[in-house]
Structures are given as C-alpha cells and as structure tokens.
Amino acid sequence: MHMTKAQTRGGITRRSAIRVFIGGGALIAAAPSLTLAAPSSSDRAMTIRDLFGGDIGPMVIIHQDNIVTLEAPIPDMGTGVEMALPMILAEELDVDWQQVKIERFKANSVPNAEGQRIQNYVHQGSGGSASVRTAWPQLRKCGVITRRIILTAAAVKLGVPYDQLSTDKGFVVTGGKRFPYADFIDDALMQDAGLVKQKFTAVDNPHEVPTYEIDIDGDFWAVKPRQEYAVIGKDVASPRLETLLRGEETFGIDHNLPGQLYASIERCPYIGGDVKSFRAEEAKALAGVVDVIAVPAVTAPDSDYEFNTPGVAVLATSYWAAYKARQLLKIEWDKGPQTHENTAWQYENSITAFDQDDKRDLHNSGDVEKGLASADKVLDVQYQAPHFAHLTIEPMNCVASVTDDGCVFGAGVQYPNGAIQFISDIFGIPVDxxxxxxxxxxxxxxxxxxxxxxxxxxxxxxTVKRPVKVIWTREDDIQHDFFNPMSVTRMRGGVDKDGTISAWDCLFSSQGGTNMQSFPTLLIPNMRIRHTRNASKAKLGAWRGPGHNLAGFYAEGFLNELAELAGRDPYEFRIALLGGDRGLPYTGWYPQRPENPTISTKRNKAVLKAVAEKANWKGGNPAPGKGRGIASHYTFGAFAAMVVDVTVDQTDGTFQVDRVTAAIDCGLVVHPSGARAQIESGIIDGLSAAVHQNIQFDEGRVTTRNFDDVYLTRMDTSPRHIDISFVGEDAEPFGTGEIALPAFIPALAAALYDATGVRIRKLPIGDQLKKT
Amino acid sequence: MQITVNGRSISINEGLDGEMPLLWFVRDFVQLTGTKFGCGIGQCGACTLHVNGDAVRSCSYPVSALSEGDAVTTIEGIADGEKLHPVQQAWKEFDVPQCGYCQAGQMMAAIDLLKQYPNPTDEIIDQNHDNLCRCGTYDRIRKAIHRAADLMAGKG
Structure with a gap:
C-alpha cells in the first residue's frame, strides 16, 4: 500500500541520524561535510527590507511605538526556549524587556543552487538539549547585526559619526539625547543589503537540514561583556505567560481550518501488520459520518522515512461522531510477523542475545578478563529496564489542507523544516x-x-479534498508510540585490594543503543562495553536523553555497587576515580557536537563537590526507613549531580522522595526560572519512569492502554523539596532538558538501597521494596 | 436546552448526541479551546472545567448530564476582564507552566480545591489535587495553590 514517488534528497536526513542512533552501538552520526552554494533568494536582496522579508533583522520587528516583536525560532515543547532564545536576541539588540512581545518564527529555509533546502540563521529543531547551545552564538550575532543596522541609519539621519552613538534599552543615545529605535526603522530598511555580510557556513546537524549563518565584519562583532547583561541571567517575566494562563495559547490541537472534517483512525495494532479487510456499513450509518477510508502506510521508494501505521479512518463533521463511529468498524487485521513477541519474550530474547557472536565493541581498553581474574572481589549482576512511552500530555494530532496551491498543516512538531521536507518528499508538494x-x-x-x-x-x-483534522486518542498515542528501547545489561566488575576498580565488563542487550561512553568508561584500566541486539521489532524512537536515560541508571548504579564492594564512600570513590583535571575524549553522540568533544573531569568533580556540600553529604542516612544516595551523569555536554533523600514505608515498600539536591553545570544560565524548571521536570519524569513506566506487549502489539495502566507521578508522590544549584556559569550555555533524568534515577536507586538494603537493578521499581 | 458557558447563553440542539462529552461540545461547538483533551477517561484532568461551580472532568461528562440553566465555566471565563483570577495570578508569580497544556485543568481543579479548603495544607493538596502534569510542575503548583489561598484571603 505504498503511494507517491520519492524525490531524492541531498545531504543527510534527520531520520537517518535517528536510525543510526536507535540502531544501537556506534552512536556517532557521521554527517558528511557539505559543500553548499549560496542561497539563490539572497542574490535578489537589494535592501535590508528584502534581505529580512520586510523585517529590520532576523526574527526582529520594531513597531512605530518602539514595541519590539522578537520571534522565537525553535518550537517550545515545555522547554522554555520561547523565552530563552528571545532573551539572547534582546540582550545584544539592547532593548527593554518590558517592551518585548514574543511571536513564533515560521519554518524558514532557502534553496541553494542545487535546490537543496538550507535553514536560515539558526537550526530550528528541538532535540538533544541543543536549542540554547546551538542558537546561542547565532542569536547573539543576529542581535548585534540588527543593532548595527539601526545605528548605521541613525548615524546618517542624525548626522552624527557612528562611533559617537550608543544604545540604551531600545534608544539610540548621542550627546545626552535619546531617540527611540523606531525613529530609524524606515531609513534602516532601505539601506543596502550589503551592510550585512552573508557568510554561508553550513552547519551539519544530523537531525535537520543544514543551516546558513549570517555574519558581519569583525569590527562590529563585539558581544556585550557578561557583567553588563540586563536580560540574560535574570528572571524576567514571559510576555506570553498570561495568554497561556487565560487559555488562549494555541497548541496543535487548537488549530482549525475552515470546512475541516474530523478523523479518528483505527490503526493496525500489530507490529508490521496491515489492514486485511474492513466493513464500515454501521459506522457510515452514524449521524455526522461523511466517509470511511483506508489509510495506507504512506511512503516513498528509496526513502529512509519511517511510515505511519496503516489503518482505517472515519471522517465526520465532529470529532465525537468520528470517534464513536470508529468503534463500529469491523476490521480484519493481517497480524504481521511478530505475533510471538510479548514482554516476557522480549526479556528472554535479550538474555539469549548475550550469547550471540555478533556483539559489537563500543569500547574496549586493557584486558577485561585478566582484570576480572586478578581482582580481589568481583560482582556479576544483571540490570534491566522496560520500554518507556513518551506520554506527551497532548496526544498526537494534525490538521492539514491539501489543495492545488499546496499544503497548510497545523501541528506541534519538533523539527518544522524537517516536517515540511518530509511532506514535500512524500507527497510531491514543493517546499515553498x-x-x-x-x-x-x-x-x-x-x-x-x-x-x-x-x-x-x-x-x-x-484524498478527500477537504481539510482534515486527525486527533489521536490516548490509547492510540500509547499503542503507536516510538518507544525508548527495553534492555537487559549484564555488569561484571572487580575491585583490587587497594579499593580501586580493576576491571568492568558491560554487555548491553537491546534493540536500541546506549550512550555509556561517558563517565566512568575512560577512567577504568580494563573496560569493555559491548552491544548485542535482541530480536524485538517494537517501534523505537528518541526519548528524553536518548541512550543517556538508562546509561545513567546502569553505569552509575553499578558504580555505586563497586564502591560498596571496595568499602568506599560513593562520593569519595567518584572524586578519586575522576582524579586530576583533564579532558577525556567523548565518543558518544549529541546533535551538532563539536569536532572532538571532551568530558572535563574538573567540571564533573565540581558538580559532585557542589552537591555534596549543599546536601551535607556524609554517606547514607542511618535512620530507620530513611535513605540517601548519590550519582552524576554527563548528558549532551552538561553535567548533573544529585543527592536524593527518601523515606520508605518498612512494611508495604512504598516510598516518598523527601528531597532532591541537584548541582548542574550547563554553563551560563540564560533564563534561571526556565532552567530550574527543566531540572525539576527531569527529576519528576525520572521518578515517573522509574516507578511507573512499563509498556506491555502481547501477541506482537502494545497492550498498555491509558493512564490507568501507566499511572504517572502526581502531586502526592512528587518530591517534597527540590534544591537546585547552578555551577560553572563561566562556560558557554548548554541545554538542560535531558540532563537531570539520567543522574536522578541512579541516585534514587542508591537512596532506596540505603533505606532498605534492596538493590534496584530492575525498572520499574514495582514491589521490589515490599517485605515478603 | 439553554445553558451558559462563561456567562454566555448557549443552546444545545435536540439533535446533538447526548453522549458527546462536554469537552468536545465546548471545544468544537462553543469554540473555546482552552479546555484540553488528555486521556478521555477522566484520569489526567487536562479537561477539568466547572459545572455550576464544581470541577468536573469534561472528557467523561456527557452533555446529557447537563440540565436547563446549568452554568459551565472554562479557563477563559475565570478572569475578571483584565484582572487575572487569584489562581492565575499565583500561577504567574511562580512561573508554573512549562508546556502549559495541562495548566487550564490544573487551575480549574485548584479553584475547586480552594473553594472546599480555603487554606489547604500540603497533605490536603496531596489528597485532593491529582491532575497529571507530564512536565512535572508539581512543586510550583503546590506553592502557587498556597499563594492563591493567601491572595483570595486578601493577604495579597
């Protein structure tokens, strides 16, 4: 059931990168270096107005009343980038935050001479905790450039040399007089576009189409010293917050198009299955139902795009009618090739895969077997974790209208340019x-x-030649998710008489990959990490901190076990292991990572020291029912260390997280409230995952249905106190969205062990703490 | 049948399917989209609104359960013009929302909670406020509920 013809795409695709990642093992997305011609549209830009599509600068509009509209270029999925990114722009543009309004920058790309689409100014995708990190230099440049454009026009209009002008919060200042930026906009727009030097540097981003940066001559590229910041690092208020609190913010599900039909789709529940036949007489008879049609797996030959799941769609004049009629469909499924796959099989198969010959070394240094053989004490244990679902609070949805003129679609997407490219490739509609x-x-x-x-x-x-709005039920959303892969990990480790680790062997069995190449891999003399693949065909995808989310649980969890085996305090053990200050080569993946990234032992020690000091770390908590644990993790360039305090009910094994103390090094913090929110979020999502996530499979399909099956952390079990410190603010900013969860889960497991003597090596925690 | 939604008179036609959840009636027929769909089984609370001042999970509340003259209030109807409701004000002060999708339901649930317990303890909040937030804003919601209680008691 394939449909349209493929168009060949140049460069790399975000899908291929995701596939490299979830394919496991070699987590380096090898992006080819791209040689790019200048975008053709810029050749026509004569004035600043032409260059920036009518605006005074990239993502900047200055109104006649000197109100400034800044456009946030990256979709905000709760990550706060609709605040943080305009704040960066505002700082260098030098405008009064009280006068700023925030809108959204539309997906923006231009074709080069070969017709390849290149994003303008910043990469517009949200993932890999990359938004602030990657936009940071670009948005500062955009702010500096726009300020220069205004000042250049002001110099002419005021008849004052450029170097005698300065700015102050939206005003040009000279000779003690203040002129609003707005006074110069009309003139500034008519200036020669040559004022802006266009340096077309393609930035490889394995998730996205490449990005062009703009630049100006070095003389003007003078960023503000950090001590002069008036916006960055301040808890300024969000101009959009009140709109949201009034229920007037627009989410994907709130988009409506005139004349739209609503669709509810019964998708094939079986992995790799299809619709064999269906009958829709009863469904069609229901009031409001307009049509019932099959939805094939929409794809293109030679494409590396993943398909949607085939199914049968009911189209109706209201969502409720479509949903209700869908229950009346009679569908016979082709159950596909995976009916043998169920949850127990997935674990058994993962363990069977330990013995496969085609294991892949992700890391191998020294001689692990020799190191284990000569060790004073050894430990051989098994860790495991289930499939995690995303469970976004807004279920998937999309409204689309395809006409002869093209396609309009409304939906929350993390990679807007990539989504547009996808629709273009699959449906043969030009990107423009x-x-x-x-x-x-x-x-x-x-x-x-x-x-x-x-x-x-x-x-x-x-197909129906009308706008269609598809809304997924929660059950659809869980059943047809792309999961974080389940995995089983065998850990063998040995310690010497002097209390150091002699060897560590990690065998990771999963359909997906891991990111265990960070701490402590490079600090162990005899260290091996191998990946073996189980035969599961569950659909996988990126899930908050891909590869890191469980690398933290496995590596830091086992490190705590080795510390105990060596009779050492887990904090002191880590500090000693990290040793002197140096950079360790990091071979793991992250989006748009630098050429040869290193993990700084100094920064890793600093977060551990900060959290130990803040939490007054003296080891575990000896009080009955109380427990305390520690862990840290390096995710996508940033460091997190956590101390978790718990109280466990001695009889039923239920527990409460009393306090989480976190020390974070994400470099400079752009928006403190937003950054804290991301850490709080990672901690609570980590708790939710560790306690509740347990997606079940049977007969080759997902059987977990709704929030009653997967009851996530709510108010009553949320941590009582969360105490977050940011350290390392001298460095460049890094993202915060994914860095807390990988450190939190092992710190929680350690705290529970301290309280109960039960090692949590298996997620979900379930009733493991219950006294039998 | 006539009801009001945020004080506005709304007719419910006889032909309307009475099984339709109030959520979809409010979103698709009254065109107020602040009330959100999350689970469809009354589990997550994203769809919380008020019927005659009481919080209900509108995804599981059929239109047929409404009576003539019932007053439905959604998130769009709680502010006093320019002036935010104290719960919205408290949410603003603590910068509660991340993605914000569940927050209409969170605030509508909090208003009902504060009606029953004008000065709630943490324990009362734990026992009575069980809306799901996937971003994990619970710490700030708890603080904001206490703050809203103060604002409503005139302790601005």
Missing amino acids: NITHLTCKLGCGFGRRARDDYLAEAVYLSK
Whole structure:
C-alpha cells in the first residue's frame, strides 16, 4: 500500500541520524561535510527590507511605538526556549524587556543552487538539549547585526559619526539625547543589503537540514561583556505567560481550518501488520459520518522515512461522531510477523542475545578478563529496564489542507523544516508551497520528532479534498508510540585490594543503543562495553536523553555497587576515580557536537563537590526507613549531580522522595526560572519512569492502554523539596532538558538501597521494596 | 436546552448526541479551546472545567448530564476582564507552566480545591489535587495553590 514517488534528497536526513542512533552501538552520526552554494533568494536582496522579508533583522520587528516583536525560532515543547532564545536576541539588540512581545518564527529555509533546502540563521529543531547551545552564538550575532543596522541609519539621519552613538534599552543615545529605535526603522530598511555580510557556513546537524549563518565584519562583532547583561541571567517575566494562563495559547490541537472534517483512525495494532479487510456499513450509518477510508502506510521508494501505521479512518463533521463511529468498524487485521513477541519474550530474547557472536565493541581498553581474574572481589549482576512511552500530555494530532496551491498543516512538531521536507518528499508538494502553522507543543520528549501523525492528515486531506483534522486518542498515542528501547545489561566488575576498580565488563542487550561512553568508561584500566541486539521489532524512537536515560541508571548504579564492594564512600570513590583535571575524549553522540568533544573531569568533580556540600553529604542516612544516595551523569555536554533523600514505608515498600539536591553545570544560565524548571521536570519524569513506566506487549502489539495502566507521578508522590544549584556559569550555555533524568534515577536507586538494603537493578521499581 | 458557558447563553440542539462529552461540545461547538483533551477517561484532568461551580472532568461528562440553566465555566471565563483570577495570578508569580497544556485543568481543579479548603495544607493538596502534569510542575503548583489561598484571603 505504498503511494507517491520519492524525490531524492541531498545531504543527510534527520531520520537517518535517528536510525543510526536507535540502531544501537556506534552512536556517532557521521554527517558528511557539505559543500553548499549560496542561497539563490539572497542574490535578489537589494535592501535590508528584502534581505529580512520586510523585517529590520532576523526574527526582529520594531513597531512605530518602539514595541519590539522578537520571534522565537525553535518550537517550545515545555522547554522554555520561547523565552530563552528571545532573551539572547534582546540582550545584544539592547532593548527593554518590558517592551518585548514574543511571536513564533515560521519554518524558514532557502534553496541553494542545487535546490537543496538550507535553514536560515539558526537550526530550528528541538532535540538533544541543543536549542540554547546551538542558537546561542547565532542569536547573539543576529542581535548585534540588527543593532548595527539601526545605528548605521541613525548615524546618517542624525548626522552624527557612528562611533559617537550608543544604545540604551531600545534608544539610540548621542550627546545626552535619546531617540527611540523606531525613529530609524524606515531609513534602516532601505539601506543596502550589503551592510550585512552573508557568510554561508553550513552547519551539519544530523537531525535537520543544514543551516546558513549570517555574519558581519569583525569590527562590529563585539558581544556585550557578561557583567553588563540586563536580560540574560535574570528572571524576567514571559510576555506570553498570561495568554497561556487565560487559555488562549494555541497548541496543535487548537488549530482549525475552515470546512475541516474530523478523523479518528483505527490503526493496525500489530507490529508490521496491515489492514486485511474492513466493513464500515454501521459506522457510515452514524449521524455526522461523511466517509470511511483506508489509510495506507504512506511512503516513498528509496526513502529512509519511517511510515505511519496503516489503518482505517472515519471522517465526520465532529470529532465525537468520528470517534464513536470508529468503534463500529469491523476490521480484519493481517497480524504481521511478530505475533510471538510479548514482554516476557522480549526479556528472554535479550538474555539469549548475550550469547550471540555478533556483539559489537563500543569500547574496549586493557584486558577485561585478566582484570576480572586478578581482582580481589568481583560482582556479576544483571540490570534491566522496560520500554518507556513518551506520554506527551497532548496526544498526537494534525490538521492539514491539501489543495492545488499546496499544503497548510497545523501541528506541534519538533523539527518544522524537517516536517515540511518530509511532506514535500512524500507527497510531491514543493517546499515553498507548504505552510506550517506554528504553535506551542503539549510536550514532545522526542515523540514529535516523527512525522507519522502528519502523514495521515496530509494523506486524508489530499484524498478527500477537504481539510482534515486527525486527533489521536490516548490509547492510540500509547499503542503507536516510538518507544525508548527495553534492555537487559549484564555488569561484571572487580575491585583490587587497594579499593580501586580493576576491571568492568558491560554487555548491553537491546534493540536500541546506549550512550555509556561517558563517565566512568575512560577512567577504568580494563573496560569493555559491548552491544548485542535482541530480536524485538517494537517501534523505537528518541526519548528524553536518548541512550543517556538508562546509561545513567546502569553505569552509575553499578558504580555505586563497586564502591560498596571496595568499602568506599560513593562520593569519595567518584572524586578519586575522576582524579586530576583533564579532558577525556567523548565518543558518544549529541546533535551538532563539536569536532572532538571532551568530558572535563574538573567540571564533573565540581558538580559532585557542589552537591555534596549543599546536601551535607556524609554517606547514607542511618535512620530507620530513611535513605540517601548519590550519582552524576554527563548528558549532551552538561553535567548533573544529585543527592536524593527518601523515606520508605518498612512494611508495604512504598516510598516518598523527601528531597532532591541537584548541582548542574550547563554553563551560563540564560533564563534561571526556565532552567530550574527543566531540572525539576527531569527529576519528576525520572521518578515517573522509574516507578511507573512499563509498556506491555502481547501477541506482537502494545497492550498498555491509558493512564490507568501507566499511572504517572502526581502531586502526592512528587518530591517534597527540590534544591537546585547552578555551577560553572563561566562556560558557554548548554541545554538542560535531558540532563537531570539520567543522574536522578541512579541516585534514587542508591537512596532506596540505603533505606532498605534492596538493590534496584530492575525498572520499574514495582514491589521490589515490599517485605515478603 | 439553554445553558451558559462563561456567562454566555448557549443552546444545545435536540439533535446533538447526548453522549458527546462536554469537552468536545465546548471545544468544537462553543469554540473555546482552552479546555484540553488528555486521556478521555477522566484520569489526567487536562479537561477539568466547572459545572455550576464544581470541577468536573469534561472528557467523561456527557452533555446529557447537563440540565436547563446549568452554568459551565472554562479557563477563559475565570478572569475578571483584565484582572487575572487569584489562581492565575499565583500561577504567574511562580512561573508554573512549562508546556502549559495541562495548566487550564490544573487551575480549574485548584479553584475547586480552594473553594472546599480555603487554606489547604500540603497533605490536603496531596489528597485532593491529582491532575497529571507530564512536565512535572508539581512543586510550583503546590506553592502557587498556597499563594492563591493567601491572595483570595486578601493577604495579597
């Protein structure tokens, strides 16, 4: 059931990168270096107005009343980038935050001479905790450039040499007089576009189409000293917050198009299955139902795009009618090749895979077997974790309208340019004729990096020649998710008489990959990490901290075990292991990572020391029922260390997280309230994952249905206190969205062990703490 | 049948399917989209609104359960013009929302909680406020509920 013809795409695709990642093992997305011609549209830009599409600068509009509209270029899925990114722009543009309004920058790309699409100014995707990190230099440049454009016009209009002008919060200042920026906008727009030097540097981003940066001559490229910051690092208020609190913010599900039909789709529940046949007489008889049609797996030959799941769609004049009629469909499924797959099989198969010959070394130094053989004490244990679902609070949805003029679609997407490229490739609609309606995302966590939910709506609209709004039920959303892979990990480790680790062997069995190449891999003399692949065919995807989310639980958990085996305090053990200050080569993946990234032992020690000091670390908590644990993790360039305090009910094994103390080094903190929110979020999502996530499979399909099956952390079990410190603010800013969870889970497990003597090596925690 | 939604008179036609959850009636027929769909089984609370002042999970509340003259209040109807409701004000002061999708339901649930317990303890909040937030804003919600209690008691 394949449909349209493929168009060949140049460069790399975000999908291929995701596939490299989840394919496991070698987590380096090897992006080819790209040679790019200048974008053709810029050749026509004569004035600043032409260059920036009518605006005074990239993502900047200055109104006649000196109100400034800044456009946030990266979708916000709760990550706070709609605040943090305009703050960066505002700082260098030098405007009064009280005068700032925030709108959304539409997906923006231009074709080069070869017709390849290149994003302008910043990469517009949300993932890999990369938004602030990657936009940081670009948005500062955009601010500096726009300020220069205004000052250049002001110098002419005021007849004052450029170097005698300065700015102050939205005003040009000279000779003691203040002139609002707005006074110069008309003149500034008519200046020669040559004022802006266009340096077309393509930035490889394995998740996205490449990005062009703009630049100006070095003389003007003078960023503000940090001590002069008036916006960055301050808890300024969000100009959009009140709109949201009034229920007037737009999410994907709030987009409506005139004349739209609503669709509810019964998708094939079986992995790799299909629709064999269906009957829809009863469904069609229901009031409001307009049509019932099959939705094929929409794809293109030679494409590396993943497909949507085939199913049967009911189209109706209201969502409720479509949903209700869907219950009346009679569908016979082709159950596909995986009916033998169930949860127990997945674990058994993972363990069977330990003995496979085609294991892949992710790291191998020294001689592990020799190191284990000569060790004073050894430990041989098994860790495991289930599939995690994204469970975004807003279920997948998309409204699309396909006409002869092109396609308009409204949906929360993490990678708008990639989504547009996808629709263009699959449906043969030119990129310039596709419009994405921007909005806020009701969570993403990696789920909205996929395109399956867009493909369905575009296909249906194209087929019925009307706008169609597809809304997934929660059950659809869980059943047809792209999961964080389940895995079983065998850990063998040995310690010498002097209390150091002699050897560590990690055998990771999963359909997906891991990111265990960070701490402590490079500090162990005899260390091996191998990946072996189980035969599961569950659909996988990026899930908050891909590869790191469980690398923390496994590596830091086992490190705590080795510390105990060596009779040493887990904090002191880590500090000693990290040793002197140096950079350790990091071979793991992260989006747009630098050429040869290193992990700084100094910064890793600093977060551990900060958290130990803040929590007054003296080891565990000896009081009955109380426990305390520690762990740290390095995720996508940033460091997190956590101390977790718990109280465990001695009889039923239920527990409460009393306090989480976190020390974070994400470099400079752009928006403190937003950065703290991301750490709070990672901690609570970590708790939710450790306690509740346990997606079940049977007969080759997902059987977990809704929030009653997967009851996530709510107010009553949320940590009582969360105490966050940011250290390392001298460094460049890094993202915060994914860095807390990988450190929190092992710190929680350690605290529970301290309280109960039960090692949590298996997620979910379930009733492991219950006294039998 | 006539009801009001945020004080506005709304007719419910006889032909409307009475099984339709109030959530979809409010979103698709009254065109107020602040009330959100999360689970459809009354589990997550994203769809919380008020019927005659009481919080209900509107995804599981059929239109047929409404009576003539019932007053439905959604998130769009709680502010006094320019002036935010004390719960919205408290949410603003603590910068509660991350993605914000569940927050309409969180605030509508909090208003009902504060009606029953004008000065709630942490324990009362734990026992009575069980809306799901996938971003994990619970710490700030708890603080904001206490703050809203103060604001409503005139302890601005």
